Amino acid sequence: MTSNISAINSEAFAKERLFAGLSTGSLLQHKDMVDMLEDVDMRGMWQRTPLHEGVRLGKADWVEELLSRGADPHLMDDSRESPLSAAQEMVRLFPNDPHRSQVLKLVTLVHRRDEAMVQRLRVSPSAPSACLLHAASSEVSRSDSEIASLKTCVDTLRQEMKSLFAQMSSSVTEAKDQTRGRYPLLPSHEAVQPWAGECATGGVAGLGDGTSANSSEERRKCIEAMLGKTRVVHGDRFDRVRWFYERIYDRDDFTALMLKHLSVESEVKVLVDSESTNIQKMKQRFTDLNGLTGKGNRWTVFADLESETVYLGVGEGFSDDLVAGWFARALSQLSLKLLFCNGGRPYEREDSGSEHEWKRVMDQVEEEKRCRGFLLDRWIHYAYRKISSLAKDCYMAATVPGIIARSGSSVGRYQLLDNVPLLFAFYSNHVVPKMLVKTRSNDVA
Known part of the structure; x- marks a missing residue:
């Protein structure tokens, strides 16, 4: 899909289709769109990121993928709502929805990880970034400027995550293309799982016994x-x-x-x-x-x-x-x-x-x-x-x-x-x- 879109327009195309895809389909359908993004925290209507939308829809698969690519759960939209606060509100509104609960767990986990990173940087600012996720935390008083600096460090680490994931995705895509070229009869994972119309809440709205609405x-x-x-x-x-x-x-x-x-x-x-x-x-x-x-x-x-x-x-x-x-x-x-x-x-x-x-x-x-x-x-x-x-x-x-x-x-x-x-x-x-x-x-x- 990427090869059919110019480099200039690919990001805009991916942005338009990804926000639409969040509400209408599964992650599997739109995986190529996610791979095309340079910034997973791009802004849509009302300054919402894809993570905002995934949280509001209760799409645990989308949320997990976006977070793994470095999406920030603390960014605010126009209404001053973050993905974290939105996840908490959705669980309050839908207490019996397991998808909403799973989304909240995922966003909370990343939030706690970020807190632990900041705490560890307070104790040992020179510690290698690879060790930050596992280090013990302790409270040390810092000035406002120092706290701002620590938050900048966390943002830098998140950007590193995005970059590493982009490199990994590129390598996986190349390997997939090579494999398909060598074994042309090998079906892709996407090809064997047709979409039967997925609701925004995660359920499938198929209109027959195993058939699509558009049969x-x-x-x-x-x-x-x-x-x-x-x-x-x-x-x-x-x-x-x-x-x-x-x-x-x-x-x-x-x-x-x-x-x-x-x-x-x-x-x-x-x-x-x-x-x-x-x-x-x-x-x-x-x-x-x-x-x-x-x-x-x-x-x-x-x-x-x-x-x-x-x-x-x-x-x-x-x-x-x-x-x-x-x-x-x-x-x-x-x-x-x-x-x-x-x-x-x-x-x-x-x-x-x-x-x-x-x-x-x-x-x-x-x-x-x-x-x-x-x-x-x-x-x-x-x-x-x-x-x-x-x-x-x-x-x-x-x-x-x-x-x-x-x-x-x-x-x-x-x-x-x-x-x-x-x-x-x-x-x-x-x-x-x-x-x-x-x-x-x-x-x-």
Whole structure:
């Protein structure tokens, strides 16, 4: 992969793809990107390093790799949060998640190692760096300038670790290339482990028994099933409707899984006006989840949960990405209603544990809205501004596939994790498993 990218652009390319890869795939998928980095502590959005993101996502394999390459667990992002403090917060938020606990152990271990190094330098500044990790520590008073000097020593040692690891990676790559050249039939480790769509929480969101969400046969059956539930009421652009289903299915495993769930629900209906960007000719007035009356000429898409019908206007006028996002969000609202039988809320009526977790999600939304204001994604703002609690809950949960369909898998997941990580985690840990159970127990019609 490195040979196909110019030396000038390789670092920027690796930076862009690595931050996206952190949220969408395993370390194994993106190992080449890590090898391309000159600085493992590069900064992304909100001045976060890859280690910040790995910690927030609970990716123990990423965190271990980054730390082994010299990533600094003490660097602060724009909110003055370090990977160490973020790891502690994630364990507090997810006390039963073993991945979060493992991440905290790894970051804490490196933190203690750095402390021991500083302590040892206080006692014997001339000690060889190779002995620092094993030496006993003792407290010796130093001036501020001396302490700053010691910290500089630790940073220098960390840079040495990065350099040594880069040299080692280069040697391993050369050896791997030579081995493949000599034994062309020898498969690589990467080639025999295809990715089936890994959730940010570490679980696999495969949509079948050992198959990928993008299996061509599953994809064809799902889209044909959804088209069988769809009627173009005005116009004849059935091909455009198919395109939107294909677009949503191909965006991400989450959006594909949502379509698969709806495809096995017998009562689902989708009515389309392919001549207009609104739904007025199909539904002039309707009552929304707030209990308010709306006018169809102001809506491009609307999910009528009572009749289990989604109305969609796909005439030319808005960007395809925006319409795909709106459509996915409306379909998701219907999916949530059918999945949990709780009016559209993303949990069942008697599930007090999930209801409590969802309250924490909404509390985090409120906190992020207070701190960030309009820097928060506009669709999250839109959901939170709903009047009734039911409307807030349903729109907020449906925002996950909506934003992913609008922005694409990598960017959409990153936006969700950056805005409200608990929202994405709840959807991954609670909604997705429920849909998997439902789709696996039914064959696509």
